[in-house]
Structure formats: C-alpha cells, structure tokens
Amino acid sequence: MSVTTTNPAADSPVLSGRHTEARRQAVKAAREIMVASGGTRNVTIAAVAKALRFTSPALYRYFPGGRVELLRAVHHTATESLAARMVVARGRQPADDVSAQLYALTHTVFSWSVAHPGEFSLLMGPDFHEVREGGEETDRDIAAIIGGAYVPAFVTHLRQSAPASWLPPDDEVPAELRDQVVEHSRTIAPGLEVPLGLGYLWIVAWRNFFGVMCMAAFGHLSFAYGDFEDMFDDMMAQALGLFGLELSDRVVPAPEAA
Template identity: 30%
Template sequence: MPAEVKSPRARYREQTRAEIKAAALQQVAEGGATALALTRIAKEMGLSGPALYRYFAGRDDLLNELIRDAYDDLAQAIVRVGTSTVGTPRTALHALADACLDWATAEPHRYLLIQGTPVPGYAAPPDTLERARAALGPFLTVFAAGDPVDAYRPTVDEMAVWLRQDGAVADWVAAHTDRPAHEAAAATALAGAVVAWSQLHGTVSLAVSGQYEGMGHRPRTLLTGQMDALADGFRLT
C-alpha cells in the first residue's frame, strides 16, 4: 500500500511541532521540567503565544508529548537489544540492563521526565502505561526461563494473582513469553521482570541524578552485580 502523501500544510505542522519539542527539551536539559515555559519557546521561535497554542494546548500537553517520545525511545533501545541478543538468558539480562543505563546516561533530562512527577500536579496520560510496558516486555522473555529460589516465591505468588485478575496484563505477558497466564512460567516471568525493573531503575535513577558522585564506584559495576545476583535468584543460565 503506498505511503500517504501529506499536504504541505501537514508537513509544516509536523515540522513546527518537532521544533517546539526540540526547544522544550533544551529548556528541560538546562533547568529541569519546571523550567519549561511556552512563552519563552514562542519568543525563541518567532511565534506569538496564541500561534504556539495552535500546536500544543498548554504546558501539560507539551509535556505529554515529550514523555511519550522518551518512553518510545527507551523502549526502542531496549527492544533493539532484546531482539539482537544471542546467548543465555543471563547474558540477555545484562544486555537489557546496560541498554537502559546507556540510554538514561546519554539522555538524563529525558530519563528524569519519565521517572516520578516532572512538575508538581502533573499527571501523565494513560497511554504511557503501554509505552512503559513496551520497554519492560523483553525482560519478561528473559525471566520466562527462570526457576526462582524460595526468597522470590512470595513475589511470584502475588504475580500469579495479578495475572488472574487483570486480563490486559495476562495478554501482555503471554505476548512476550508464549505462556498462558495460568502457567507458573508466566508468573515467574512477571515477577522477574518487576524485580529487575525495580532494581534497575533504582540504580539508574541514582546515577542520573548524581547521587553516586564521589562514592568511588561506577554505576555499571553496581548494576552488573545486581543483575548477576538477580539471575542467580531466578536460576538463569
């Protein structure tokens, strides 16, 4: 099917929106999300305030787009590694964790947009949940091969209940593991992915926000040890 041919007006609108987002990201990089000011962006671009609002309804609308883009880029970085990694589940786990750390340290201001609340009172749009799950999906594949030690059994049991209660989560897990929700491997995969995501973002968030500076270690060294310990906890080969 031939690609849709966009009108000059549509192309101009897309280009202008992209330029607005680029200017917004520059502001965020320089001063954090609270520094985002649409009036300043309009002035820099030679637009009037009302003209800019034809492209974004307000600050939160612009933030929504920046957050969606950040989630999509992070997911692409992780999925790209997940689909190209060969070897054992343990090797794949390390590759996925490294991909997240690499992206976050290269794009710290964008990473911080998707962790926590970027500005007081802001609520992310509901569709960011699906974007976050896209980034987490490859971890499900890794842990589907796991055999958790006793310490992780309570978490696996709780994930099994979640799978029975939430059809959307069950479908998401099945799509990445080829295992129906009632099988133990599905709950194991979900438990491993959630624990990995928790440990990963704990370390990455502290690294990106500069909390490890002066502590005498590299975040990647810490992350490698955490992922190895987690792989041991799920008996990944």
C-alpha cells in the same frame, strides 16, 4: 434539517504534515531545554515558542492542552527513542544468549538515564508528576514501550530453559499483589499469557534496578560508588539469578562503549 459543514483544507495532507512537523520541532526544542536545564522547570510554552520563533498563541494551535500536552508528547517521544536504543542493543547480542540480551537491554536504560538526567526525571523521576495527573495512559505508555522491549528475550528464555527450575508457582506470589501483577503484565505483553510468577519476578527485578538507576542518574552516594557500574553489575547478577541465569561473558557492548 441539520446541515454539516466541512473544511476540506483542514484535512489537507499538506496542512496535516505541517501540523506534525510543528509538533515534532516543538518536542525537539523542549527536549533541548530539558537537557540544558536538567529538568522540566524551564520547559514552558513561551520558552518553546521563543526557540521556534513562534508566538505562544501559535504554539497552542499544536498543543491545545498547553504545557502538559507538550510534556506528554516529550515523554512519549523520549520513551520511544530509548526503546529503539534498547532494541538495537538486544539485537547486537548472540541470539541464543538471553542473559546477554537482558544485560544489554538493562544497561542501555541505565547508561541513558545517567547521560540524560533531565529526560529521565520526566520519564520516571521527580518530574513525572508533571504528566501523571489525569494521564494514566502516560504511565502505561512507558510500561508498554520499555517493558515490551524485554518481551522477546523472555519468550526465548521460556522456550529454551526449564521454567520449573526458576519460575515461582502462583501460590508463592503474594496474594495482595496478584491482580496488580496481572494488570502490569497485560500492559507489558498484551495478547500473551504471561505466567503469574514471571510477572512477579519482573516487578521484583525492576524495583531493584530502579533504585540503582535513580542513584546513578542523580549521583546519590557517588562519593562512594563512583559511576555505579560495579553496583549495576552486582544488581544484574542478582536480577538474572531470579530467572535462573548468570552474567554472560558474551555481552557485546555498544560501539561507543567498546
């Protein structure tokens, strides 16, 4: 006969709350270290434990996977924080102006990346390798959370526009990319039937934006392009054109940028 023992205290709401709070504080401390150092190099279990006045073994109680688990928690928290900003920016725009919504969403990511190069490096830049290996869910995480913030605007656009005037037919999507585009689209918009052409335009627009975003975040060629705002606007004009849209003159900027 087998006997199963339980520890009621382990399921205590109080202990569970302490565990959640300790993880939250550790993630916050790790993000502060990243901001100060511009990357993940100085984010170690020992450094975070010291900031919290914990011992390293004590911190491992909350992050049994060690530094990688901690960085993945930072990645998820930073991604959700950025997406929340995006949703606020989208909601600030006229409900009938999809161009303004897409501009605001994208500029939020752009300006955040410039202001937070250390966290950007972890989310999508050189430090992403720290959390990528063996963690496909982390890669999907950012596609679903950041990409998902765009979905309501595109649902509106498909309803309001004449998609046949801008949406490429399936046979114009490169055959070798079709399955990949479908997988990506399912991650961004689970439960929705995303036209193959729309999914393809998403990745075309994203790969162009990603280049500008990296240049701005790391100051590459800043001697010529300054704060990259003009380059961003040029990129957005081209990206919006993919979807049959033009730059809007009704974009409502964030209060701090007004």
